[in-house]
Amino acid sequence: MFEGPVQDLIEALRRLPGVGAKSAQRLAFHLLRAPEEETRALAEAILAAKERIAICATCFNVAEGPQCAYCRDTRRDGTLLCVVEEPADIVAVERTQEFRGRYHVLGGHISPMDGIGPEDLRIKELLGRISGGEVKEMILATNPTVEGEATAIYLAGLVKPLGVRVTRIASGLPVGGDLEYADEVTLGRALEGRREV
Numbered sequence: 001m002f003e004g005p006v007q008d009l010i011e012a013l014r015r016l017p018g019v020g021a022k023s024a025q026r027l028a029f030h031l032l033r034a035p036e037e038e039t040r041a042l043a044e045a046i047l048a049a050k051e052r053i054a055i056c057a058t059c060f061n062v063a064e065g066p067q068c069a070y071c072r073d074t075r076r077d078g079t080l081l082c083v084v085e086e087p088a089d090i091v092a093v094e095r096t097q098e099f100r101g102r103y104h105v106l107g108g109h110i111s112p113m114d115g116i117g118p119e120d121l122r123i124k125e126l127l128g129r130i131s132g133g134e135v136k137e138m139i140l141a142t143n144p145t146v147e148g149e150a151t152a153i154y155l156a157g158l159v160k161p162l163g164v165r166v167t168r169i170a171s172g173l174p175v176g177g178d179l180e181y182a183d184e185v186t187l188g189r190a191l192e193g194r195r196e197v
Contacts, residue, residue: 096188156197
């Protein structure tokens with residue numbers, strides 16, 4: 001263990017997702033060796049993001065203001081709604097340059113083992129958007145995991161009776177993977193080959 005602020009910094013970095021003890025220590029010592037202006041810029045960027053970034057009131061993506069850039073873009077097709085688990089998944093879908101509709105971020109997936117049920121996701125808000133009548137097709141782009149598949153099946157069961165076409169992105173993505181790590185070609189083909197649920 002290190003003394004005072006060094007150990008505090010290591011512990012703070014360890015709380016970040018995907019950062020273990022060794023990585024936290026390596027990052028901490030990198031920051032300690034870096035020029036003060038570099039570390040100050042990092043701290044200011046984190047604080048600015050916390051102060052200025054909010055959740056989009058429409059789709060629940062991250063936004064600087066009441067709506068995100070995708071919801072503000074009037075050129076996007078409001079009849080297509082792509083449902084994803086997290087905001088990072090939107091970035092992955094956008095990298096394909098294949099989708100020009102709108103998004104809805106659930107805020108996770110159904111996972112009974114982790115105590116996450118449908119009531120813990122933004123499903124009520126999704127149904128509210130669909131009941132507005134503009135959406136003609138809902139594309140389920142949840143992650144290709146057991147939980148992502150279960151969430152997609154659950155949503156399809158809720159939405160199909162409303163007369164909206166429900167599709168699922170095609171396979172081609174590795175099972176157990178996350179959308180944010182998929183390459184553009186694979187995810188683009190998955191979008192093109194989406195199927196009826």
